[in-house]
Amino acid sequence: MIKRSFIGLIKPRMKYEAIELTPPEPREIPAPKQMTLLLNEPYDPFGQEKSLQLKKGDPIKTGQKLALHEDSEAYVVSSATGTISALSSFIGDFGRSYTAISIDVAENEEIDEQFPALVKDATLETVKNFLAFIPGNLPNVIVSPDQSSTPIETIVICGVDRDLLITANQHAVVKESSAVKLGVQILKQITGIDNIIIASPEHLMQDAGLSGAEVRVVNPVYPASLPQLIMRDLLGRVVPAGKTCEDLGVAFISAQAVASLGKAFNEGRIPVYKHFNLIKKDGTSVLVSAIIGTPVRDIFTAFNIDAGEKDRIIFGGPMTGESIYSEDHPIQPDTDAVMIQDQKSLALVSDYPCINCSECIPICPAKIQVNMLVRFLEVGKYQEAVDEYDLYSCIECGLCSFVCVSRIPILQYIKLAKYELGRISRAEETNV
């Protein structure tokens, strides 16, 4: 943890982890005995109207596409061979519900034949049907662009990592540059978008240049690699409050996803190994490679980490991650880091009021009046927060909560407010 310096006049400056130019190979975790895949579609065993395609005991092969119903758009790709042991419902943050597909992994691996047959010719259709679940996650706006929204004109490849202590994307830029290069070509081919930019830290400029995309350098200080700030600093376009980068025709994709895309067509099989950082209790970070669906328990076992009562397990980095409640939680395509904190070193929040100390004002990259905003959010006046104190300008970097003297969970209030406002506006739309 980064502590306040004795000289408090200096604002905390948190640098992103910079990968070495010849990084060690990531440590590979063997395929687990049991794994879970989270399918982004709600599962309701009693109220299902459509018949289920999947059931307990179904044999599945590596690379096989699993969808809940015949016509559902959401699918996962199995990262191992085995049999389905259970289907259950899983509720994530802010009520997002998933279908958890548990799989007993068999010893012999069998490769599904569908994707290898299509590999000769890279088309958007193939990518949409088979590669939405590759390590690094392909964003929806690229795979299945919505006709009604702004067409994507620019693709930004993130050769930097979103959060502190993570090197997964930089690793893809350095070690998998040929796959990234092929991935960029495929991206251009399937989307027809020529304007592809790679955002990279300064010391990786050369490696990033090999990809064939236009290189732009990102400031190595948090939170410069968040999409809205990349838009402002690298593209010179400010995202209006309440809009997304996609609304301006810019899509973001991680370097790892581009590398996976390249590998898929190069090797003729869907990649299943996800690279991510394991941030241990002492704050050190190692790069790990494990198949998608591996429960975190297996990763902790491999590194002799003892996850005890009241410890905190986090998917993602220290500033923007999400904490999880079970060691069975699987590695997902977009998991860039798994972090564990000892219960003794947890920074807990408090219910103390804002004392107006002004720590959050100079540190906010979006220049929001956080001290006033939080007063509205605490009492649930969300619309006033939007109208008067720029709730929608927030880019969710978490720096305000990080420096808050009263330890108010400001970012949580902000996310909750956005979620509630979204719910209200959806309800109003359906009522009219």
Next chain:
Amino acid sequence: MFEQKKFTVSHAPFWHVGSSVSARSYNIIFAALPAVLFGVFTYGMPAVGVVALSVSSAITWEIAFNKIARRPPSIGDGNAAMIGLLLAMLLPATAPWWLLITGTFVAVIIGKQIYGGIGANPFNPVLVSLAILTLSWKNFLDFNEVLVNYDFSYPMAYPLASLKHFGVFAISNLKPAALLMGRQSGGIGAIFGLGLILGGIYLIIRGYIRWEISISFLAGVWVTALLFNMVDPAHYAGPVFHLLTGYTLIGAFFLATEDSSSPVNFIPMLIYGAGAGMLTVLIRNIGAFVDGVVFAILVANLVNPLVDKIRPKALGKVI
């Protein structure tokens, strides 16, 4: 399922710089100590009594209000102790016990708690209290009257009172160095200029107060006093005298910078500080009161919400 380990689940971010409200209060108390100790050495045991009673009664009022309002005890944050200490620093060493208990009641209950506690007070609680004490029991706060039994090797007339009643001639024998070293009459913690400046620099470096407010307050005092002095040197004292006497320094570093009642944006902080500094000299030179710091900062507190509307445009704001 039931033997499952229970993990701590919460929201991002999962790191914190480790600052806290209590550390803030205790650092301000720590920074005030040089000035307080100097006052104690100068005025002896009566000053110890005033400081001790003021701090303890402030804490007692806070816990009493917590009990009545059925809120969790909030004395642990050190804010009540800080209020008590700052109030004692402004008072003469001879302040009677009932004045202190009334003063801390006004500061803690009327100045802070009835608005909802820490962070919600529109005015600096210490100054609200001192203003009410000044208006109610003027004689107990007249330094010339109450410190009459102290006799030191240096003049014991309250400098600002001398200036007000007898003009520049009466203060011509006061040397800036002597004023800085605390050889003057005044409140327990307000006379030792050097100690206050050191404490202020400590707080600025540690980031516990906003330097913009302190510096612009001092600049406001200096510039306004200089203008008056240039116009009529025979009537109005020079800027250095105004900086080193009365509550100017304690006001700049400990009172104007109170978190809740001061602005947070850069330009508003400058306006707020400079405005309070200017008003201080205006009240001293042409107003009815001997020292203007108390009312000047209270008036600045009043306009704080308004000036703090001057703020940078948020990222992506359309209008």
